[in-house]
Amino acid sequence: xxxxxxxxxxxxxxxxxxxxxxxxxxxxxxxxxxxxxxxxxxxxxxxxxxxxxxxxxxxxxxxxxxxxxxxxxxxxxxxxxxxxxxxxxxxxxxxxxxxxxxxxxxxxxxxxxxxxxxxxxxxxxxxxxxxxxxxxxxxxxxxxxxxxxxxxxxxxxxxxxxxxxxxxxxxxxxxxxxxxxxxxxxxxxxxxxxxxxxxxxxxxxxxxxxxxxxxxxxxxxxxxxxxxxxxxxxxxxxxxxxxxxxxxxxxxxxxxxxxxxxxxxxxxxxxxxxxxxx
Amino acid sequence: xxxxxxxxxxxxxxxxxxxxxxxxxxxxxxxxxxxxxxxxxxxxxxxxxxxxxxxxxxxxxxxxxxxxxxxxxxxxxxxxxxxxxxxxxxxxxxxxxxxxxxxxxxxxxxxxxxxxxxxxxxxxxxxxxxxxxxxxxxxxxxxxxxxxxxxxxxxxxxxxxxxxxxxxxxxxxxxxxxxxxxxxxxxxxxxxxxxxxxxxxxxxxxxxxxxxxxxxxxxxxxxxxxxxxxxxxxxxxxxxxxxxxxxxxxxxxxxxxxxxxxxxxxxxx
Amino acid sequence: xxxxxxxxxxxxxxxxxxxxxxxxxxxxxxxxxxxxxxxxxxxxxxxxxxxxxxxxxxxxxxxxxxxxxxxxxxxxxxxxxxxxxxxxxxxxxxxxxxxxxxxxxxxxxxxxxxxxxxxxxxxxxxxxxxxxxxxxxxxxxxxxxxxxxxxxxxxxxxxxxxxxxxxxxxxxxxxxxxxxxxxxxxxxxxxxxxxxxxxxxxxxxxxxxxxxxxxxxxxxxxxxxxxxxxxxxxxxxxxxxxxxxxxxxxxxxxxxxxxxxxxxxxxxxxxxxxxxxxxxxxxxxxxxxxxxxxxxxxxxxxxxxxxxxxxxxxxxxxxxxxxxxxxxxxxxxxxxxxxxxxxxx
Numbered sequence: 001x002x003x004x005x006x007x008x009x010x011x012x013x014x015x016x017x018x019x020x021x022x023x024x025x026x027x028x029x030x031x032x033x034x035x036x037x038x039x040x041x042x043x044x045x046x047x048x049x050x051x052x053x054x055x056x057x058x059x060x061x062x063x064x065x066x067x068x069x070x071x072x073x074x075x076x077x078x079x080x081x082x083x084x085x086x087x088x089x090x091x092x093x094x095x096x097x098x099x100x101x102x103x104x105x106x107x108x109x110x111x112x113x114x115x116x117x118x119x120x121x122x123x124x125x126x127x128x129x130x131x132x133x134x135x136x137x138x139x140x141x142x143x144x145x146x147x148x149x150x151x152x153x154x155x156x157x158x159x160x161x162x163x164x165x166x167x168x169x170x171x172x173x174x175x176x177x178x179x180x181x182x183x184x185x186x187x188x189x190x191x192x193x194x195x196x197x198x199x200x201x202x203x204x205x206x207x208x209x210x211x212x213x214x215x216x217x218x219x220x221x222x223x224x225x226x227x228x229x230x231x232x233x234x235x236x237x238x239x240x241x242x243x244x245x246x247x248x249x250x251x252x253x254x255x256x257x258x259x260x261x262x263x264x265x266x267x268x269x270x271x272x273x274x275x276x277x278x
Numbered sequence: 279x280x281x282x283x284x285x286x287x288x289x290x291x292x293x294x295x296x297x298x299x300x301x302x303x304x305x306x307x308x309x310x311x312x313x314x315x316x317x318x319x320x321x322x323x324x325x326x327x328x329x330x331x332x333x334x335x336x337x338x339x340x341x342x343x344x345x346x347x348x349x350x351x352x353x354x355x356x357x358x359x360x361x362x363x364x365x366x367x368x369x370x371x372x373x374x375x376x377x378x379x380x381x382x383x384x385x386x387x388x389x390x391x392x393x394x395x396x397x398x399x400x401x402x403x404x405x406x407x408x409x410x411x412x413x414x415x416x417x418x419x420x421x422x423x424x425x426x427x428x429x430x431x432x433x434x435x436x437x438x439x440x441x442x443x444x445x446x447x448x449x450x451x452x453x454x455x456x457x458x459x460x461x462x463x464x465x466x467x468x469x470x471x472x473x474x475x476x477x478x479x480x481x482x483x484x485x486x487x488x489x490x491x492x493x494x495x496x497x498x499x500x501x502x503x504x505x506x507x508x509x510x511x512x513x514x515x516x517x518x519x520x521x522x523x524x525x526x527x528x529x530x531x532x533x534x535x536x537x538x539x540x541x542x543x544x545x546x547x
Numbered sequence: 548x549x550x551x552x553x554x555x556x557x558x559x560x561x562x563x564x565x566x567x568x569x570x571x572x573x574x575x576x577x578x579x580x581x582x583x584x585x586x587x588x589x590x591x592x593x594x595x596x597x598x599x600x601x602x603x604x605x606x607x608x609x610x611x612x613x614x615x616x617x618x619x620x621x622x623x624x625x626x627x628x629x630x631x632x633x634x635x636x637x638x639x640x641x642x643x644x645x646x647x648x649x650x651x652x653x654x655x656x657x658x659x660x661x662x663x664x665x666x667x668x669x670x671x672x673x674x675x676x677x678x679x680x681x682x683x684x685x686x687x688x689x690x691x692x693x694x695x696x697x698x699x700x701x702x703x704x705x706x707x708x709x710x711x712x713x714x715x716x717x718x719x720x721x722x723x724x725x726x727x728x729x730x731x732x733x734x735x736x737x738x739x740x741x742x743x744x745x746x747x748x749x750x751x752x753x754x755x756x757x758x759x760x761x762x763x764x765x766x767x768x769x770x771x772x773x774x775x776x777x778x779x780x781x782x783x784x785x786x787x788x789x790x791x792x793x794x795x796x797x798x799x800x801x802x803x804x805x806x807x808x809x810x811x812x813x814x815x816x817x818x819x820x821x822x823x824x825x826x827x828x829x830x831x832x833x834x835x836x837x838x839x840x841x842x843x844x845x846x847x848x849x850x851x852x853x854x855x856x857x858x859x860x861x862x863x864x865x866x867x868x869x870x871x872x873x874x875x876x877x878x879x880x881x882x883x884x885x886x887x888x889x890x891x892x
Binding site for chain 3: 123
């Protein structure tokens with residue numbers, strides 16, 4: 001008994017939080033599942049059938065998942081060089097870059113989305129600049145378009161991509177680059193053959209966080225997308241509050257939860273694989 | 279051969295730095311633009327503004343609905359943070375050093391609110407509370423917020439416990455110190471920055487929470503982000519830019535403070 | 548260690564309720580008035596709420612939302628409704644009454660009820676104002692004012708038209724009017740749906756509600772479309788270039804009624820708020836600039852902008868405007884909303 005290390009604490013200490021989670025997290029999710037099984041004819045899978053056999057609903061799900069892919073790709077495209085600049089750039093740049101990444105992460109999502117509205121609006125900075133440069137005559141329609149939603153979401157979720165990438169890139173020995181250069185490999189080749197593969201765990205972690213956040217970002221999707229584009233979170237909200245169709249809303253939620261869970265598991269599996277190889 | 283490589287190195291640097299600069303612009307430009315627009319003298323969010331004034335900040339003094347919502351959000355965030363620390367830190371201590379499978383399961387359970395769609399949980403919580411007859415109130419809001427905010431406290435605390443030298447604690451014990459004494463005098467001071475960083479992020483994310491509040495709030499417990507969202511949908515008023523300006527400055531100052539006190543940026547990676 | 552743990556567990560065991568002395572659910576709550584978003588919220592925030600506070604010394608909060616959302620929220624928790632006073636356009640009002648969500652208005656106790664014009668005297672909830680829906684446009688960008696609903700389909704308005712979805716009376720009323728123009732009616736809107744589909748190339752935005760639609764003019768996102776007379780007035784007073792015009796087919800008019808919610812814990816205060824909304828003082832103030840809200844208290848004569856642009860009396864209003872049959876519309880509205888979201892949005 002006395003051999004137990006003092007550095008360890010009993011698992012019992014986690015009991016309050018575990019109880020809290022069972023009561024207020026697991027129980028609600030079970031209730032959600034129970035409600036989703038309700039229909040006019042008693043307990044059945046009717047709500048799920050309604051969702052899965054309806055091209056409109058499937059379209060909403062598909063669009064939402066694809067939106068996540070597009071946002072994640074954009075975040076990776078801009079986030080990777082940003083993380084790379086943090087790790088390989090001059091030291092004085094590091095505190096500046098970390099501020100640039102952290103401040104948006106901590107700033108309210110509503111504020112950041114609002115900022116996108118201001119930027120993308122017809123009288124916003126993008127249109128003003130293009131018009132005054134003479135590139136266009138009439139302002140472009142940027143708000144309420146899918147492109148607008150992608151850019152806004154990328155802006156909102158980018159810190160989630162950059163932070164794991166910084167961690168991953170910092171772990172790579174900078175001598176690796178020199179070594180590959182010394183062996184005659186070009187900068188691009190070294191980048192693709194060494195830097196990218198070695199940072200794969202960070203890439204996967206960043207993609208997972210960005211993807212999960214992007215497809216559930218209710219505020220950004222609805223404010224920048226406007227009334228014309230329907231994504232899963234708004235679909236759930238509409239069914240639950242405006243239409244008061246709780247069983248269907250619950251079923252959509254469960255489908256959405258399951259999808260996100262599946263995506264996360266795939267990323268986790270990839271992450272394990274990449275760590276094993278890295 | 280050498281010339282081609284030189285060109286390749288240049289193209290590599292230009293591309294990566296160019297994209298990095300684009301990324302920095304995408305991250306910073308919005309906040310800068312909002313702050314500039316919040317000082318407009320006009321009625322629209324036009325950029326650049328036709329003139330500058332403090333009128334929209336002055337108008338906040340009369341905005342009782344926004345003030346009411348901000349007060350509520352602050353109250354809920356304080357309760358959420360307190361509760362998250364009180365039950366999150368013991369759990370973090372338990373999990374951090376336990377190699378058992380049970381601890382791993384608990385860890386994934388406690389972290390799952392970070393990746394699962396919070397909107398689904400918000401709806402589930404609403405159904406749950408209405409089933410057990412607890413009507414929507416600050417209490418239900420705090421409970422919902424703790425579920426989605428406690429993972430932050432756990433994450434940073436577990437990370438700082440993991441960095442503790444076990445030998446340090448063992449030597450304290452070998453000198454006859456009780457477990458409680460060791461915890462208070464050695465463990466706690468060492469993990470305090472981790473707890474503080476986690477509490478800070480939990481506070482910010484509770485203050486900013488939308489998906490859970492959406493279902494668990496009502497008019498009496500109006501929350502600032504929801505109020506702002508509805509104002510944006512309903513009026514797209516410049517006063518929202520002023521609120522945003524205030525929030526950006528507050529966030530920045532709090533962040534600087536926490537960087538000093540708890541080394542925030544090191545704990546977020 | 549054990550003291551700490553006991554403390555923790557007992558704090559939890561006591562139940563979080565004890566941690567929130569002031570926040571318990573049982574406390575008497577503030578009066579909640581679910582007004583509409585946009586200019587109504589502004590008008591009520593500036594005029595009605597202060598009048599209520601002065602009259603009662605009590606405080607209250609506004610929770611602006613569309614009628615359909617008000618009904619959904621009250622229905623979801625009928626025994627303990629989150630709203631005390633609802634505001635409804637004719638369609639949702641019928642639904643709310645039908646579903647037993649409203650308390651009859653204590654007509655006998657009311658000081659102002661008898662002074663209301665006949666149309667506004669509704670025992671389930673009196674009407675504090677009328678609304679008018681016509682065409683709104685940006686005079687800086689649309690040089691020739693539109694004269695007909697049909698103008699919206701002109702190719703020159705490609706990417707410039709703003710509409711709302713059918714959750715609002717504005718959207719549904721517009722759809723019915725368009726259907727009627729193409730041979731349909733309140734019971735058959737197929738032609739209306741087809742016409743809105745044809746309008747798609749011109750549509751710049753589908754707003755969530757009339758308030759948002761109005762702000763899209765302010766932000767320059769849209770330049771022409773069906774619009775609510777009142778929704779644009781505050782913007783106009785602020786110098787936003789936006790004008791209202793009645794189409795030659797006739798603008799749509801309807802009354803808006805205000806109701807005490809069934810099982811409201813604040814019935815007395817709810818009654819006082821509605822009394823304030825019916826009072827000639829408040830109505831006269833709301834008729835003035837910048838709100839220009841059409842009054843229903845016969846002691847308030849229609850003057851100023853309202854008389855000039857809309858109507859000088861109720862008789863005039865009834866003569867000039869189109870009143871739609873909301874009982875007929877309601878029968879299919881839910882399916883139309885669904886259809887709109889699928890086919891247009």
